[in-house]
Amino acid sequence: MKKSFYAYMSRLKHIKRWGLMRNNMEEDVAEHTFTVTMLAHALCLIRNTYFGGNVEEKDVLCAALYHEAGEVITGDLPTPIKYFDEDITQSYKKIERHAEERLVSMLPEEMQGKIAPYVLQEVDDDVRVIVKAADRLSAYIKCMEELKSGNTEFKKACARTKEAIEAMELDEVSYFMEHFLPGYALTLDELN
Secondary structure (H helix, E strand, O other): OOOOHHHHHHHHHHOEOOOOOOOOOOOEHHHHHHHHHHHHHHHHHHHHHHOOOOOOHHHHHHHHHOOOOOHHHHOOOOHHHHOOOHHHHHHHHHHHHHHHHHHHHOOOHHHHHHHHHHHOOOOOHHHHHHHHHHHHHHHHHHHHHHHHOOOHHHHHHHHHHHHHHHHOOOHHHHHHHHHOHHHHHOOHHHHO
8 A cells, every 4th residue: 555654664663573582671673773773873973983984874874774674564583594594594585575665665656766775775785784783783782681681591692693793894893892882781870
């Protein structure tokens, strides 16, 4: 149905993440999207400020904002399933693409060209890498928070996610992890 794009997007708050794990603090895709958008913006600023980058902030923000858009139709498929083998990965990518195209079709034609590149993730490689790094960083922070609350179920996920982040070898991520990540281990009183 035309013009239902934003109504669909608002339903991201109903899609739960980490479905295979016992969560002390549930997270929905809307919350995750906010965190990824904030982190992606930070990574973009760090790259542009300290490491000679010239990445367009608007593109990073929009790509991050819509990076999980298709999940409003598909739901969240847990990473261990999504990447179990190459056939499943490729099949799921087709499903995701179909969902993303369907969402774009829900916009008036005059608006589709402005939003489609972000929903379909047809953006510059630097933008894509920053958003992927922010997505992984968000998952790592979630794992850290669960461990901090005593939920050891996230121990392996935390280690695997940290390895994946480090394997990206991005200066802006290393900078964030050194300068900003320690704050996530503090209590509210310690932050003040």
